Amino acid sequence: MKFSKTIELSVFGVIALAFLGIFFTPYDPHEQAFREIAFAGSSGQHWFGIDGLGRDFGSRLWRGSGNTVAMACAAMLLNLALSSLLLSVEQGGPSWASRIVRLTIGLWVAVPVILISLVLLVFLKPSPGSLVLAAALGTVPFSFRQMRIHWLEQRNALYVQASKVLGADRRHLLTYALWPNLKPDLVGLLKLVFAICVLDLSGLAFLGLIGDPDFPELGAILRQNQAYLFRSPALVIWPGLILSALLLLVHSSSSTTASKSSR
Amino acid sequence: MLKNLSGKLLRFAFVYLVASLVLFTAVKLVPGDPVSLRLKRPDPVRVEQIRTELGLNDPLPQQYFHYATNFFRLRWGNSLISGRPVIDEMTEFFPATLELTLAALFVGIFVGIAVALASRWSRGIVLRKLAVVLGALGLTVPIFWLGLMFIVIGSLWLGWFPVGGRFDYSLGVPDGSGFLLLDGLRSGRADIFLSVLHHLTLPVLCLSLYPAALVCGVFRARLKDPRLLALVRALRAKGLSPAQIWFKHILFLLGAPIITVVGTNFGALLGGAVLTETVFSWPGMGRYLVEAVLNRDLFVVENGLLLVILLAFLVVNLADFLALVINPEARQK
Numbered sequence: 001m002k003f004s005k006t007i008e009l010s011v012f013g014v015i016a017l018a019f020l021g022i023f024f025t026p027y028d029p030h031e032q033a034f035r036e037i038a039f040a041g042s043s044g045q046h047w048f049g050i051d052g053l054g055r056d057f058g059s060r061l062w063r064g065s066g067n068t069v070a071m072a073c074a075a076m077l078l079n080l081a082l083s084s085l086l087l088s089v090e091q092g093g094p095s096w097a098s099r100i101v102r103l104t105i106g107l108w109v110a111v112p113v114i115l116i117s118l119v120l121l122v123f124l125k126p127s128p129g130s131l132v133l134a135a136a137l138g139t140v141p142f143s144f145r146q147m148r149i150h151w152l153e154q155r156n157a158l159y160v161q162a163s164k165v166l167g168a169d170r171r172h173l174l175t176y177a178l179w180p181n182l183k184p185d186l187v188g189l190l191k192l193v194f195a196i197c198v199l200d201l202s203g204l205a206f207l208g209l210i211g212d213p214d215f216p217e218l219g220a221i222l223r224q225n226q227a228y229l230f231r232s233p234a235l236v237i238w239p240g241l242i243l244s245a246l247l248l249l250v251h252s253s254s255s256t257t258a259s260k261s262s263r
Numbered sequence: 264m265l266k267n268l269s270g271k272l273l274r275f276a277f278v279y280l281v282a283s284l285v286l287f288t289a290v291k292l293v294p295g296d297p298v299s300l301r302l303k304r305p306d307p308v309r310v311e312q313i314r315t316e317l318g319l320n321d322p323l324p325q326q327y328f329h330y331a332t333n334f335f336r337l338r339w340g341n342s343l344i345s346g347r348p349v350i351d352e353m354t355e356f357f358p359a360t361l362e363l364t365l366a367a368l369f370v371g372i373f374v375g376i377a378v379a380l381a382s383r384w385s386r387g388i389v390l391r392k393l394a395v396v397l398g399a400l401g402l403t404v405p406i407f408w409l410g411l412m413f414i415v416i417g418s419l420w421l422g423w424f425p426v427g428g429r430f431d432y433s434l435g436v437p438d439g440s441g442f443l444l445l446d447g448l449r450s451g452r453a454d455i456f457l458s459v460l461h462h463l464t465l466p467v468l469c470l471s472l473y474p475a476a477l478v479c480g481v482f483r484a485r486l487k488d489p490r491l492l493a494l495v496r497a498l499r500a501k502g503l504s505p506a507q508i509w510f511k512h513i514l515f516l517l518g519a520p521i522i523t524v525v526g527t528n529f530g531a532l533l534g535g536a537v538l539t540e541t542v543f544s545w546p547g548m549g550r551y552l553v554e555a556v557l558n559r560d561l562f563v564v565e566n567g568l569l570l571v572i573l574l575a576f577l578v579v580n581l582a583d584f585l586a587l588v589i590n591p592e593a594r595q596k
Contacts, residue, residue, distance in 0.1 A: 103274075103277070106274070107274065107277065107278050107281070107576065109527070109530075109579075110278075110529075110530055110572075110575045110576040110579040110580075111530060111572055111575060111576075112530035112531055112533050112534035112575060113534060114533075114534040114537050114538075114549075115530075115533075115534070115568060115571060115572055115575070118552060118553065118556045118564075118568060119285060119286065119289055119568060120289075121556050121557075122286070122289040122290060122292075122293060122556055122559075122561075122564055122568075123289045123290075123292035123293050126557070195402075195403075199405060202405060202407075203405065203406070203407060203534070203538055206405075206407045206538065206541070207537065207538065207541055207553050208553070208557065209553070209556075209557075219405075219407070222407065222408060222411070226411065226542075229411060229414060229415065229419070230419055233415050233419070236408075236411050236412075236415070237412070237415075239408070240404075240405060240408030240409075240411070240412070243405050243408065244403050244404050244405065244408070247402070247403040247404075247405075248399065248403045251399070251402055251403055
């Protein structure tokens with residue numbers, strides 16, 4: 001099997017496995033059922049040990065990975081919708097609207113995601129939904145710019161001009177000429193946006209901006225276990241390792257998609 | 264170039280207007296009365312009196328005008344939590360963040376360039392792959408987790424570095440700018456300087472990973488540019504020594520893209536600083552602002568966030584301008 005295929009399958013497998021954690025975990029990730037063996041190391045029954053509050057740490061990690069991936073997917077889709085809307089206004093709207101969009105994006109790019117989320121959290125309640133909104137808004141300038149580059153590249157390509165000369169209407173042009181060529185670039189971009197959203201969301205959760213401190217999300221789990229850093233470093237090592245592995249896989253997959261489309 | 268500069272000034276005014284309006288609206292949307300929050304036993308008469316004193320009973324446009332103009336006059340009100348003037352708290356926390364960020368930037372640029380050069384000219388496979396590893400680590404390892412790992416290794420296992428804090432407060436706080444490295448040097452207190460350096464090491468290493476990865480990536484890509492290689496050959500044919508070629512020509516030429524990439528990512532670096540400060544209990548703006556937002560400390564939020572947003576925007580544009588100044592090609596375009 002080709003390397004790129006293996007990576008794609010691994011990403012799909014890891015994300016599917018993480019999603020499964022939202023619906024199924026070996027133990028209840030919230031129930032403090034093992035308080036008498038708190039901080040116990042890994043065993044046959046509890047592969048990742050028990051956390052400081054007596055919960056099965058493997059179950060919390062699994063549910064946490066599922067929540068992180070689900071939140072990042074929601075942020076990615078919201079980001080795609082917002083960026084597409086802005087791009088359509090910029091490309092198809094009146095010239096003053098295009099200028100406003102370009103100017104806004106130019107200014108927006110300077111503001112880090114954390115600041116955007118802090119501004120949002122001034123009037124929104126800290127919650128997973130607020131973080132999803134913040135991550136989506138924070139990555140809009142990046143995805144808008146990338147989408148714009150790909151769109152302009154394809155829109156002015158010779159094959160599009162040829163299709164126009166042959167009498168293709170807008171719908172035909174979009175469906176049969178532009179979309180098949182835009183798809184690989186967009187898929188690569190989506191993967192990259194997903195990875196950025198995972199990183200941003202877990203960072204914001206680590207800062208305690210997720211609201212419920214007990215919500216199983218990888219960044220929030222890290223924050224909760226930071227107090228046990230010296231007593232049980234494994235409680236801090238595992239969530240970060242899972243996050244890094246997930247990000248490495250998605251980045252590798254995004255790079256292979258990009259190199260395939262550039263070929 | 265003058266046109267470019269005036270355009271940037273106009274943009275700055277626009278950012279100021281938009282950011283201040285957004286923050287003002289956000290603060291007005293907060294449920295509850297900020298003055299009642301400040302008083303332990305809110306008496307309606309006293310609340311009304313303080314609201315009038317603070318101008319909170321004025322019409323909204325007038326309130327916005329006061330906020331927007333008072334920001335430049337540095338009249339930022341008092342913190343609702345500590346009761347201290349916001350400007351005093353900022354002058355305490357802001358230098359700490361700036362010191363950390365600038366040190367990380369400096370180390371990041373230095374490491375990035377060194378790794379890129381080593382991987383370009385080394386014959387050993389390990390050094391050649393170092394740039395790839397650095398790039399992957401910079402993009403995929405969450406900075407807050409890396410910080411915790413540094414604490415586990417550097418403080419817990421090796422016992423070489425302190426777990427957190429800015430310096431050993433038993434040595435006494437030196438008077439001056441609030442940049443403790445500089446103040447330690449200026450007052451001739453080597454113990455303070457060394458203590459600050461000791462505390463700074465782990466946070467700086469942690470925060471410098473991202474800029475190092477960025478700089479390394481850009482530098483490495485530029486080193487492969489055939490035009491650059493042709494220039495090196497030409498300079499060598501002219502009889503210049505490798506040191507002259509590198510320090511007088513090539514590094515100067517490669518400076519523009521580095522400035523651009525660092526400038527455009529300064530916002531991300533500030534975000535990283537907030538996380539690093541949380542991990543290492545660093546008393547900086549990041550932690551201060553997060554606490555202010557969570558505690559609804561409205562005057563800190565209004566002015567602190569506006570200050571950081573304007574700073575991020577200024578640095579991006581300053582970098583853009585500097586790149587234009589040192590890169591003749593971009594100037595011609």
